[in-house]
Amino acid sequence: MAIPKVEQLRVNVAHEPNMFTGAIPKADWQDTFTEFKEGNFAYPAKPEMVDYHGFPNSRVWSPDEEDWKLPDNWETIILQGLKDRLGKFRSLKLYMDICVRCGACADKCHFFLGTGDPKNMPVLRAELLRSVYRNEFSVGRKILGKMMGNRPMTANVLKEWFMYSYQCTECRRCSVFCPYGIDTAEVTMMMRELLHLVGVGINWILEPAANSNRTGNHMGLQPHTFKENISYLVDDIKEITGVDVHPTFNRKGAEVLFITPSADVFAEPGIFTFMGYLLMFEHIGLDYTLSTYASEGGNFGLFTNNEMMKKLNAKMYAEAKRLGVKWLLGGECGHMWRVLHQYMDTMNGPADFLEVPKSPVTGTVFKNAASTKMIHISEFTADLIKHKKLKLDPSRNAHRVPTFHDSCNPARAMGLLDEPRYILDAVVPTWHEMNENTIREKTFCCGSGTGLNTGEIMELRMRSGLPRANAVQEVNEKYGVNCLANVCAIDRATLQPLMEYWLPNTSDDPMRTTDVDVIGLSELVGNALVMDGEIENREQGLRFEELITADTEG
Amino acid sequence: MKLQELLIKNRDSILADWEDIVLGEYAPETFRIFKKQKNRFANPIGHKTVTGLAELFDVLCDESAEEVDTPALIEMLKVRALQPITAAEALSFLFEIKILVEQRCQKQGMDKHYKEFLVFCARVDATALAMFSIFTNCRQQVYQVRLNEFKTGRNIITDNAKCSSQVVRENMKNDE
Ligand code: SF4
Ligand code: SF4
Numbered sequence: 001m002a003i004p005k006v007e008q009l010r011v012n013v014a015h016e017p018n019m020f021t022g023a024i025p026k027a028d029w030q031d032t033f034t035e036f037k038e039g040n041f042a043y044p045a046k047p048e049m050v051d052y053h054g055f056p057n058s059r060v061w062s063p064d065e066e067d068w069k070l071p072d073n074w075e076t077i078i079l080q081g082l083k084d085r086l087g088k089f090r091s092l093k094l095y096m097d098i099c100v101r102c103g104a105c106a107d108k109c110h111f112f113l114g115t116g117d118p119k120n121m122p123v124l125r126a127e128l129l130r131s132v133y134r135n136e137f138s139v140g141r142k143i144l145g146k147m148m149g150n151r152p153m154t155a156n157v158l159k160e161w162f163m164y165s166y167q168c169t170e171c172r173r174c175s176v177f178c179p180y181g182i183d184t185a186e187v188t189m190m191m192r193e194l195l196h197l198v199g200v201g202i203n204w205i206l207e208p209a210a211n212s213n214r215t216g217n218h219m220g221l222q223p224h225t226f227k228e229n230i231s232y233l234v235d236d237i238k239e240i241t242g243v244d245v246h247p248t249f250n251r252k253g254a255e256v257l258f259i260t261p262s263a264d265v266f267a268e269p270g271i272f273t274f275m276g277y278l279l280m281f282e283h284i285g286l287d288y289t290l291s292t293y294a295s296e297g298g299n300f301g302l303f304t305n306n307e308m309m310k311k312l313n314a315k316m317y318a319e320a321k322r323l324g325v326k327w328l329l330g331g332e333c334g335h336m337w338r339v340l341h342q343y344m345d346t347m348n349g350p351a352d353f354l355e356v357p358k359s360p361v362t363g364t365v366f367k368n369a370a371s372t373k374m375i376h377i378s379e380f381t382a383d384l385i386k387h388k389k390l391k392l393d394p395s396r397n398a399h400r401v402p403t404f405h406d407s408c409n410p411a412r413a414m415g416l417l418d419e420p421r422y423i424l425d426a427v428v429p430t431w432h433e434m435n436e437n438t439i440r441e442k443t444f445c446c447g448s449g450t451g452l453n454t455g456e457i458m459e460l461r462m463r464s465g466l467p468r469a470n471a472v473q474e475v476n477e478k479y480g481v482n483c484l485a486n487v488c489a490i491d492r493a494t495l496q497p498l499m500e501y502w503l504p505n506t507s508d509d510p511m512r513t514t515d516v517d518v519i520g521l522s523e524l525v526g527n528a529l530v531m532d533g534e535i536e537n538r539e540q541g542l543r544f545e546e547l548i549t550a551d552t553e554g
Numbered sequence: 555m556k557l558q559e560l561l562i563k564n565r566d567s568i569l570a571d572w573e574d575i576v577l578g579e580y581a582p583e584t585f586r587i588f589k590k591q592k593n594r595f596a597n598p599i600g601h602k603t604v605t606g607l608a609e610l611f612d613v614l615c616d617e618s619a620e621e622v623d624t625p626a627l628i629e630m631l632k633v634r635a636l637q638p639i640t641a642a643e644a645l646s647f648l649f650e651i652k653i654l655v656e657q658r659c660q661k662q663g664m665d666k667h668y669k670e671f672l673v674f675c676a677r678v679d680a681t682a683l684a685m686f687s688i689f690t691n692c693r694q695q696v697y698q699v700r701l702n703e704f705k706t707g708r709n710i711i712t713d714n715a716k717c718s719s720q721v722v723r724e725n726m727k728n729d730e
Binding site: 037039040106107112113114115116117118121267268435437438455458459462463466467470471474496497500501502504513 | 580581583584587588591593594595596597598599601602632633636637638695696698699700702703706
C-alpha cells in the first residue's frame with residue numbers, strides 16, 4: 001500500500017464523499033451503484049435449501065460476482081409477482097401510492113443512523129420498489145417518467161433490492177413516525193418475496209425455516225436432543241436451588257402447551273431464561289407440556305414469504321389439537337408474537353377448537369387472546385404477580401441493575417409495553433429506563449432481527465445496533481446499569497455481541513466480556529422465586545453466579 | 555497573539571469546519587441530518603463525531619495533555635472502525651486540522667506563528683500514531699466479539715443452523 005500523502009488524503013476526505021456507501025457523490029441516488037463486498041451481505045441460500053422449500057432457481061451463486069445466474073425471463077417473473085401481490089395485498093398498493101416523501105421517517109431507522117447510507121432511509125428503501133411500481137403500474141407513468149423518479153426493472157435495481165431489503169430488520173420504527181402509517185417493513189417483506197421468485201435469498205433464513213419445517217425447530221434438533229438439553233437444565237436447577245422441576249413432553253391432555261424459541265433450549269443466555277420458565281411453572285403447579293415437534297416459537301417464514309409463515313404457524317396449532325390442550329402459552333420470543341397478533345387470525349384462525357386462555361391460578365380470562373388462544377409469558381406472569389401468587393425475593397437480583405429493551409415485535413406489533421415493566425418492578429430491587437426516544441413504541445431494534453443475526457455480517461450488525469447500544473451506554477454511565485433485560489430470543493443472541501463491542505468489560509473479572517449482561521426477563525423472575533423445598537440460603541443465581549445476600553453483603 | 559491563544563479563540567469556528575469535513579464524508583442527504591440533529595439518541599454518529607472531535611482538539615491544543623485516548627474520541631473511532639473504509643481513510647481526518655489551523659494563521663500573518671505551527675504539526679503527527687493504536691484496538695475488539703460467539707456456543711444460533719447430531723453425521727461422512 002502506498003504511503004498516503006496528506007494532500008491526497010485531504011482530497012480523499014473532502015471531495016469524495018460517500019466512501020461509506022461506495023456511491024458517487026452528489027449523483028442522484030438512482031444513478032448510484034450497489035457494491036457487494038465480503039462482509040456487507042449475508043451469504044446466499046445453499047441450493048439444497050432452495051430446493052427443499054421448492055423455490056425456483058437453486059444454484060451456487062454469490063452476490064459479489066457480477067453474474068447472479070438469474071433465470072432468462074427474470075424481469076417478467078418479478079413484474080408478474082409484483083402485479084399479483086398488488087392485487088392480493090391492498091396495503092401494498094396503498095403504501096406504493098400514498099407516500100408524500102415528507103421525510104419524517106428518514107432519520108428514524110437504526111440502519112440509516114448506524115451506517116449513514118441514504119438508501120437506508122425508510123423513504124428511500126421503499127422508493128427502490130416504488131420507482132419500479134410507478135414505472136410499470138401507476139397512471140401517470142408515461143407522462144412524467146424519469147422526472148418522477150420512475151425506473152425500469154434492471155439487474156442493478158434487483159441487486160439494490162437485495163442489498164437494502166436485507167439491511168432492514170422489518171422493525172417498524174419508521175412507521176411510528178409516518179403521518180400516513182406507511183409500514184416500510186411490509187415493503188421490505190414484499191421485496192424479499194419477489195427476490196425469492198428468482199432464487200435470490202439468504203441461507204440464514206432458509207436453513208432455519210427448512211429445519212423448522214422438518215424437525216420442528218430452527219436448529220434442526222431432533223426430539224431426543226431437544227429433550228436431553230432440557231434435562232441438563234433441570235439438573236442445573238436442582239444443583240442451584242435444590243428443587244426438582246418436572247417438565248413433560250408431548251403429553252396428551254395437558255391444560256397448556258408451552259412454546260418458546262428453540263434458542264432458549266440451546267445457547268447462552270437463553271437457557272437461563274428457560275430455567276426461569278421451568279421454575280415458575282413448578283412454583284404454581286401449572287399443568288403444561290412441551291412439544292418436541294412444535295419446538296420452535298420463532299417463525300422464519302415471516303422473513304421469507306406469506307405461505308411459509310402460514311405453514312410454520314399452523315404447526316403450533318396442529319400440535320395443540322393433537323395433544324388436546326386447552327390453550328397455548330408462548331415464551332419470550334419476538335417475531336412469533338408479530339405473526340400471532342397480526343397474521344395468525346387471517347391465516348389460520350380462529351382457533352375454535354381451543355379455549356380462551358384462563359389462568360388456572362388466578363382465574364383471569366385473557367380476552368385479548370379470544371381468537372388466537374395464545375398468551376405471552378409476560379402477560380401470564382404479570383397477572384400472577386398482581387394476584388400475589390408468586391413468592392418473590394427481589395434481593396436475589398441485587399447484583400443486577402437492569403434496564404429494559406423493548407423488543408420491536410412485542411412492543412410495536414402487540415403493544416406489550418407495561419407488563420414487562422410491572423414484572424421488573426417486582427423482581428429486582430431497582431432498574432432504570434433508557435432515554436424515552438429509544439424505548440416503548442419508539443424502541444430501537446437490536447439491529448439483527450429478521451434473519452440478519454448471522455455472523456458474516458457482524459460489523460454491519462454492530463453499526464445497525466449503534467442507536468440501541470448508545471442508549472444503553474448512557475444508563476450505564478449514569479446509573480451503573482449492568483444488565484439489559486428483554487423478552488426476545490434474537491435479542492438475547494444478538495445484543496450480547498453488541499454490548500461486547502460498545503460496552504466491553506472494564507472489570508477485573510477476565511471471564512466477563514461486557515459490562516452489561518443480556519438477560520431474559522424470565523431469568524430474573526426465576527432467580528427471585530422462593531421455591532418450596534429450596535436449599536437454605538441459596539448462594540448462586542441461575543448462571544451459577546454468586547448472589548449478594550444480606551449475609552455476604554455485611 | 556500566540557498560536558495557543560489563536561487556537562482557543564478560534565475553537566468554535568475550527569471545530570465547526572472540522573465537523574463539516576468529517577461528516578461531509580457521508581452522502582449529502584446524510585450530511586444534512588448528521589449535522590443538524592443535536593439529540594444524541596436521535597443521531598448517535600453525529601453526536602459521537604462532534605464530541606470526539608472536540609476532545610481531540612482540546613488534547614491537541616493543550617501541550618501538557620499526554621493522553622490521546624479520551625472517552626469521546628474512542629467512541630468516535632469505534633464508529634469509524636466499523637465503517638467499510640480503510641484504516642487510512644478512517645484516520646485521515648486528523649490531518650485536516652493542520653490545514654484548518656494554517657488557514658487561521660494565514661489570516662493573522664503566518665510568519666509570526668511559523669515555529670509554533672511546526673510544533674503543533676509535530677504534535678498532530680504524534681497524535682496520529684496514538685490514534686492508530688486506538689483504531690487497531692477497536693478493530694481487534696470486532697474480532698474478539700466474533701471469537702466470543704464461538705467460545706460461548708452462541709454461533710449455533712448466529713452462524714449455522716446445525717444440531718450437534720448433524721455435525722457428527724457430517725463428520726462421519728467426511729471420515730468415510
Ligand atoms: S422497518 Fe425498521 S429497519 Fe426497516 S426501514 Fe423501517 S426503521 Fe428501518
Ligand atoms: S414518513 Fe411516510 S409519507 Fe413521509 S416519507 Fe416516510 S413513508 Fe413517506
